Amino acid sequence: MIYPLTLLIAAAFTPGQTAVQGPRPAPVAGLEPRTVAASGPSYADLVDLSDAARLVAMATVRSAVAVERERSPGLRPGTVRLYIEADVDSVIRGTAGLPKRIVYLADVPLDSRGKAPKIKKQRMILFATGTAPTGQLQLAARDAQIAWSPATEAMVRSIQRDLVTANAPPIVTGISSAFFVRGSLPGEGETQIFLNTASGDPASLNVLSRPGQARRWAVAFGEILDESASVPVAGTLGWQRLACGLPASLPPGSLQGLEPAQAQAARSDYRFILDSLGPCGRTRPTE
Structure with a gap:
């Protein structure tokens, strides 16, 4: 099913819905392997996304269409906004009633040719604030779609368990x-x-x-x-x-x-x- 793109763009990224930033950002050099992978997000990045999300799920991309830059307010240089349709594989945290088919917007880096990357059939980990009954997913941040890997999934699952334990360390x-x-x-x-x-x-x-x-x-x-x-x-x-x-x-x-x-x-x-x-x-x- 095709959803009205203009409605999704209008609701995609509300003011203030950005990465959770602490007062002391720093380079990743020297961190232990547990905190920074060879590629992809760091442990701190995944905690930030988890803090901002009420729903964490894994999904496989069915299709991804680039949105025109003039219809992508707040788009960073070197990135493209994609209208993505995906099939939910599993829910890591949040509602078990998530529709099997979802659509959402995500900002991703351009490839080496300056084009939108080809992500069809790729598995993703999604951090969202919620979803509409029609399957329109609201990501927790512009970049709250993370490429799946066994190591990243394991780290995400560990973080979700830690967040919901009694006496979890506060922010x-x-x-x-x-x-x-x-x-x-x-x-x-x-x-x-x-x-x-x-x-x-x-x-x-x-x-x-x-x-x-x-x-x-x-x-x-x-x-x-x-x-x-x-x-x-x-x-x-x-x-x-x-x-x-x-x-x-x-x-x-x-x-x-x-x-x-x-x-x-x-x-x-x-x-x-x-x-x-x-x-x-x-x-x-x-x-």
Whole structure:
């Protein structure tokens, strides 16, 4: 069935429906293999798309027709907007009532000849905000169609499981306050940093320095930092929340009330955390 193209274009990408961007984007060099594949989206990219989506599904493209540039508002240079008809293979997350046949718009890079790529019969992973009963799918972002591979599917499924588990780490949006307390021995001290989150759930960082011992830090996604708290491993949801959500430095307002030496110690400990986390690894373009 052919759907009115003008209606789909009008509803395809609403203002603000872009990639989820954190305050500290960084290049992908140096990340562990779990976080950045040889090609395709990084772990952080897939988490961003998953956060923005209510529905994640796999589908096989039946047809893809290029939309005229003049009818593709907001199209980035080097990309083309495609009107795609696809068959749903399976639903990874979301409604089980998704129609077998769907249509949607997606922006994809032009090929080496400057033409629309040939994607017929290719399998895709789709991140969407919802679908109409007629099968018109609304992608969560312009580029929320990801080429399928076994590794990408496995990573996407792992992310969906992590997102729906109890006490899943919330999205970190900033820092509210930081404190440093010097210990009784030279070189002993503790920094505690309280985070802002999108859900309002508590989260905090703790750095402990003791004479003759390596500096240690941990994160608590909850009210209490217990003895089991540890450094999140790269390529996990807790790591992504911090590596992609923490700002490049402590905001001046978070250090109010601290003496200069205390503030400097807190900044040093915060830099220690950022260095330990490494770069976020987002590869999707900013808007």
